[in-house]
Amino acid sequence: MKRIQVGLVADPASPTEIACLLSDLEPLNGEDREGWDIEVVSEPFTVGSEDVETAMARLREHAGQHEWDIVIGLTELPFRGEHDGRYLLVKTDPQQRTAVLSLPALGGFGIRSRARHAVRALVSGMAENTQNRPSEPLLRFTSRWRLLVGMVLANRPWLLVPGLKSALVAALATGAVATVNSTAWQLAGSLSPWRLIVATIASIALVVAWLVIDGELWDRPDDNSAEAKERSLLYNTSTLVTLSIGVTICYLALYVVNLAWALFVLDPAVMGGYLHATLGYGDLFVLTWFVASAATVGGALGSGLESDEAIRAAAYSKREEERRSRLADERA
Known part of the structure; x- marks a missing residue:
């Protein structure tokens, strides 16, 4: 079977360092038997904008250019939901197999292991058949205090x-x-x-x-x-x-x-x-x-x-x- 092509687009510096540590990710036993090929690209995809939709659009462009099946962005930028204003940990578009992960929202402590767990879960989820999934984006939220701790440690x-x-x-x-x-x-x-x-x-x-x-x-x-x-x-x-x-x-x-x-x-x-x-x-x-x-x-x-x-x-x-x-x- 064809292996799933996964792209990790990371902002420069710390997000890129974390993304490079995730390049060896493989599905857990019993999941996605095709396996994953992960490519890391260091690119300031959030530069000039603090809007999560803009970041998602740029990630989709990268996916098209590199012919990735799945693309995930890693950034130190905090994002907020459009409707309730809560801070986002992850925003995904299952239909487009695109997601953006806000690293500070992981809380800062043990960020590498948490990022590894989050990215594996995102890839596994989006690698499944999305025909029966809702078309609207899926959101995961984080608390303000956890985000603040992550931002301070990122500094x-x-x-x-x-x-x-x-x-x-x-x-x-x-x-x-x-x-x-x-x-x-x-x-x-x-x-x-x-x-x-x-x-x-x-x-x-x-x-x-x-x-x-x-x-x-x-x-x-x-x-x-x-x-x-x-x-x-x-x-x-x-x-x-x-x-x-x-x-x-x-x-x-x-x-x-x-x-x-x-x-x-x-x-x-x-x-x-x-x-x-x-x-x-x-x-x-x-x-x-x-x-x-x-x-x-x-x-x-x-x-x-x-x-x-x-x-x-x-x-x-x-x-x-x-x-x-x-x-x-x-x-x-």
């Missing part, structure tokens, strides 16, 4: 720090200077734990706000419709969560580096004699806590040396970065 917040090299250098320089400054020792010793906690939260919030403003990361609705406002709310929430996680990771990294530096170069007894106070190595942990907050703010100033493109590249997935750049060009 890879842990890569924010290495993506902002100038900010990192400024933060490390601030921390190194503050660690050996007697005034920093006095301030750290005068602050109660709850004030240090407030300083930590304030410094992280300040950096997040600075990055949003300086990098022009705030998404604005295209129009006054409820759908556009809801979409902007989703994107802005994912941006704030992504940056908050990334800056928190930066804060913890600075704490560890500054603590190692302080333990290496400082003798609390010497500094205590200079300040006429009794100091021990336990005070170094408090000092490093205070210095990490100051260094984080210094890193925000260093981020001003980065271009807007560099900030977007550090804060967003490839698909979201392209979307933001396109919208910026349209509003210019």
